Amino acid sequence: MKTNAGRFARRCAAAVASGVALLLGCGGAQSGVDRALQRMRDQPRAGAYGASPAFPDGMVMRAPPAGTVSREQVTDPATATGRDASGRYLDHVAPPVTAELLARGRSRFRIFCGACHGAGGFGGSVVAENLVARRPPSLRTGFAAALPPGLVYEVIRAGFGRMPSYAGQLPVADRWAVVAYILSIRDKSPADSAERDDSVRAAALRLDDSLRAAGAR
Numbered sequence: 390m391k392t393n394a395g396r397f398a399r400r401c402a403a404a405v406a407s408g409v410a411l412l413l414g415c416g417g418a419q420s421g422v423d424r425a426l427q428r429m430r431d432q433p434r435a436g437a438y439g440a441s442p443a444f445p446d447g448m449v450m451r452a453p454p455a456g457t458v459s460r461e462q463v464t465d466p467a468t469a470t471g472r473d474a475s476g477r478y479l480d481h482v483a484p485p486v487t488a489e490l491l492a493r494g495r496s497r498f499r500i501f502c503g504a505c506h507g508a509g510g511f512g513g514s515v516v517a518e519n520l521v522a523r524r525p526p527s528l529r530t531g532f533a534a535a536l537p538p539g540l541v542y543e544v545i546r547a548g549f550g551r552m553p554s555y556a557g558q559l560p561v562a563d564r565w566a567v568v569a570y571i572l573s574i575r576d577k578s579p580a581d582s583a584e585r586d587d588s589v590r591a592a593a594l595r596l597d598d599s600l601r602a603a604g605a606r
C-alpha cells in the first residue's frame with residue numbers, strides 16, 4: 390500500500406512538472422505557425438470606441454445608415470402596440486395562434502407570470518398571499534379574464550400599478566405568446582396538479598378575504 394501510494398505521488402509530481410514545462414514552453418522558442426499567429430495578435434487594430442483617421446468623423450464605430458430597420462424590429466403598429474388604427478385595444482391575438490405559440494406562451498407564463506399570478510393563473514401564489522394591498526388577480530376567472538387581449542399585451546409591455554413591466558424579459562413575439570396562452574385557459578378547469586394547487590390556494594385566499602371583509606377575522 391505504502392509503495393503504491395509513494396509511486397502514485399511520484400507520478401503526480403512528474404505529471405505536474407511536465408505540465409509546467411509545457412506551459413513555460415509557450416513563451417519559449419516558437420515554431421513558424423506560432424510566429425504567424427503572434428504576428429496577427431500583435432498587428433494594429435481599431436477598438437470599437439477608438440479614434441480613426443479613416444472616417445470624416447474621426448471615430449471607429451460606424452452608425453447604421455439612416456432608415457435602417459433591424460431584423461427584430463416589429464413594423465406592424467397593431468402587433469407592436471396591441472391597439473388598432475383607432476387606438477382601441479385589439480380584441481384578438483395579433484400573430485396567428487398556433488400550437489407552437491401556445492406552448493411557448495405556457496412556458497413563458499410559468500417562468501415570468503406564475504410566481505405572482507399562480508402556476509395556472511388563478512392568482513393563488515405565495516406572493517399573492519403576502520401582497521394583500523393590491524393582489525395579483527386571477528387571470529383565469531373574474532374581471533382580469535375579461536380584459537381584451539390588446540390590453541393584456543400592454544400590461545406585459547408597460548406594467549400596471551404594482552406590477553412591473555416585462556418588456557425586457559419578453560420580446561414582442563413572446564408577449565403575444567403569453568397573451569394567446571392566457572386566452573386559451575380562461576374559464577377552463579385546472580389542467581394539472583400545479584394548476585390545481587394554485588386554484589385551491591386562490592379559493593382559500595378569496596375565502597379569507599371575504600371573512601375579513603365580514604369582520605370575522
Ligand code: HEC
Pocket residue numbers: 498501502503504505506516520523524525526528533536541544545549550551552553555567
Ligand atoms: C411580481 C409579481 C407579478 C408578476 C411576476 C406579474 N404580475 Fe401581473 N399583476 C401583479 C399585480 C400586483 C397586479 C395588480 C396591480 C395593481 O392593481 O396595482 C397585476 C395585474 C395584472 C393584470 C391586470 C391588469 C388590470 O388592468 O387590472 C394582468 C392582465 C396581469 N397582471 C398580467 C400579467 C402577466 C401576463 C404576467 C407575466 C408576463 C404578469 N402579470 C406578471 C403582479 C405581477
